[in-house]
C-alpha cells in the first residue's frame with residue numbers, strides 16, 4: 001500500500017493530527033480541493049487501533065467527504081446557508097469544514113479568494129437575476145477523475161439583466 005486514505009470513521013480527530021502535528025508535512029506537488037494531502041514523516045499509530053501509517057506514506061484528507069457527512073452536517077445535500085450563521089458556526093466540529101485546508105499550510109489565497117468571490121457575487125446579484133439553466137443536469141454528479149471539484153456537464157446558470 002503506497003498511500004493511506006483515512007476512513008471517514010476516524011475523520012475529524014484524525015484530520016486534526018494529520019494537519020496540525022508535525023508528523024505529517026505538506027505534499028508540495030498536489031493541487032488543492034476536494035481533497036488535500038500530507039506526507040507522513042514519522043511512523044504513526046492511529047490511537048486505539050492497530051493501524052500504522054508508515055513514514056513516507058501519503059495521507060489524503062477527503063474534505064469533500066467530510067463536508068457531505070451527515071454525522072457532521074445533517075441533511076448535507078441541502079443548501080442551507082444558515083449552517084454558517086454566527087450562532088451555528090460555533091457548533092461545528094473542528095476539522096470537519098475545510099474548503100481551504102487547515103493548519104499552518106492552509107490556503108494562502110483564502111482571504112483573497114473570498115473577497116474576490118464576494119465582489120463578483122454582489123455585482124452579479126445586483127445586476128442580474130439568476131435562473132438555473134435547463135442545461136444543468138440535476139441531481140448534480142461530480143467528475144471523478146478531476147482534481148478540482150466540478151459537475152459533470154457543467155453548472156449552467158442563465159442571467160437576466162435587471163433594468164436600472
Ligand code: HEM
Nearest residue numbers: 026032033036037099100101102105106107108109112113
Ligand atoms: C475558492 C478558491 C480557493 C480554494 C477553494 C482553495 C483551496 C485550497 C486548498 C484546499 C489548499 C490546500 C490546503 C492544505 O493543504 O491544508 C490550498 C492551498 C494553496 N492555495 Fe488555495 N484555494 C483557493 C484560491 C486560491 C488563490 C486565489 C490563491 C492565490 C492567489 C491560492 C493559493 C494557494 C497556495 C499557494 C496554496 C499552497 C499553500 C501551502 O502549501 O502552504 N489559492 N488552496
